[in-house]
Amino acid sequence: MTTPPPEIEALVRGYTRGDVSDDAMERWLRAVYDRGISLDETFALTMAMATSGETIDWSGVRGPIVDKHSTGGVGDAVTLIAVPVAAACGVTVAKLSGRALGHTGGTIDKLECVPGLRTELSVAEFKAVVERAGCAVAAATADLAPADKKMYALRHRTGLIASIPLIAASVMSKKIAAGADAIVLDVKHGSGAFIPSVDEARALADAMREIGLRAGRVVETLLTSMDEPLADSVGDALELDEALSVMEGRGGSRALRDVALAVAAAMVKAAGAQQRDVRQALDDGRAFEKFRAMAAAQGGRLEAFDRSWPSGSVVRAAASGRIARIDARPIGEAVADAKRAARPDAVSRLGVRLHRRSGDLVREGEPLLTYWLGTGKTRLDDAVTIDPGRGAVA
Numbered sequence: 001m002t003t004p005p006p007e008i009e010a011l012v013r014g015y016t017r018g019d020v021s022d023d024a025m026e027r028w029l030r031a032v033y034d035r036g037i038s039l040d041e042t043f044a045l046t047m048a049m050a051t052s053g054e055t056i057d058w059s060g061v062r063g064p065i066v067d068k069h070s071t072g073g074v075g076d077a078v079t080l081i082a083v084p085v086a087a088a089c090g091v092t093v094a095k096l097s098g099r100a101l102g103h104t105g106g107t108i109d110k111l112e113c114v115p116g117l118r119t120e121l122s123v124a125e126f127k128a129v130v131e132r133a134g135c136a137v138a139a140a141t142a143d144l145a146p147a148d149k150k151m152y153a154l155r156h157r158t159g160l161i162a163s164i165p166l167i168a169a170s171v172m173s174k175k176i177a178a179g180a181d182a183i184v185l186d187v188k189h190g191s192g193a194f195i196p197s198v199d200e201a202r203a204l205a206d207a208m209r210e211i212g213l214r215a216g217r218v219v220e221t222l223l224t225s226m227d228e229p230l231a232d233s234v235g236d237a238l239e240l241d242e243a244l245s246v247m248e249g250r251g252g253s254r255a256l257r258d259v260a261l262a263v264a265a266a267m268v269k270a271a272g273a274q275q276r277d278v279r280q281a282l283d284d285g286r287a288f289e290k291f292r293a294m295a296a297a298q299g300g301r302l303e304a305f306d307r308s309w310p311s312g313s314v315v316r317a318a319a320s321g322r323i324a325r326i327d328a329r330p331i332g333e334a335v336a337d338a339k340r341a342a343r344p345d346a347v348s349r350l351g352v353r354l355h356r357r358s359g360d361l362v363r364e365g366e367p368l369l370t371y372w373l374g375t376g377k378t379r380l381d382d383a384v385t386i387d388p389g390r391g392a393v394a
Helices: 006-017 022-035 039-050 078-088 107-111 123-133 146-158 164-177 198-214 236-248 254-271 278-283 286-297 328-341 344-349
Strands: 065-070 092-097 135-139 182-189 218-225 313-316 321-326 351-354 367-372 384-387
Touching: 006 022, 006 039, 006 146, 022 146, 022 164, 039 146, 039 164, 039 198, 065 078, 065 164, 065 254, 078 092, 078 107, 078 135, 078 236, 078 254, 078 278, 078 286, 092 107, 092 123, 107 135, 107 236, 123 135, 123 286, 135 286, 146 164, 164 182, 164 198, 182 198, 182 254, 198 218, 218 254, 236 254, 236 286, 236 344, 236 351, 254 278, 278 286, 328 351
Parallel strands: 065 092, 065 182, 092 135, 182 218
Antiparallel strands: 313 367, 321 384, 351 367
16 A cells, blocks of 8 residues: 555554544544645555554455445445346445445444344454355444544534545545545535535545555446435335345346446446346346345345335325425425334334336326324425426326
């Protein structure tokens, strides 16, 4: 790895050890937030954070090793499908994921809906699952990029999140520390993402790609719209159920399926694998078998996952017409609010399921979505916009 310039490395290491105060680091982060830094400085920051703790060495494991990252969104169950699809195409996938953040869901939370499945793995356990199943999805250990964890917590407390250099350095420090040879970056934009505009998303993707290339990684990037939920389901267990349905060929959102296949194809390309027919790997059941093998290798009992759902509350169309928009943000926020208020044993079963998509014709009174939110349906009435003047239903 390239050695970072001593000034930035000294700042990052000092803050990680506690020699640099929160106030001093906040002043520096605010300067970056307000004025930006160069790509050279962003790369230096990334490498200082990446090397602040343990790094994973994949030598001896069949490779190349591929990781992926999404910047987050509502109904983003892509990892649950794309990882086993890529693995079914011969790619060795070692994916480190996170938990829910803000109005977006977390892959780790969704996976842990499988009874017994462990995501808190040691590095040795993580590598063993990758070798056994060909893929693994686990939570990052506390020893990987500890500087990033401490700096991110400070940014969250002080409102210094939405900065392209700081986001790029944060994401890539963890990916570089995780040691993968190739990284696929799925950068979301729109109402349900952290980055609203496509231009900002493109700038972030470009910055992360350049950091990865400078660090000697193969990098593929994609931009994905998140104005509407990607899946038809929003909520941990609901999204897992839908991802399983996609892999079983029993339905699921077309948008979710298409993005998952695009990400899987990028992973195959990044790995230089010979088998490139990701659609066939999904349709013939090999991806589902890979998911089953991965879950079992991580202690999961997939057959024990409860896929039945009680009757939920329904939001119905207030008028006839054509659906003009389904806004991802209020749906994600409603689920996140409900999870914060719920008992720990009830959190994973909360969520929303869409029955219609933009462009669909609906009659007044027809169901638009069903929700399981415990105490209420915060913000959901405003999530769906119907244009009564376009293609009104008789």
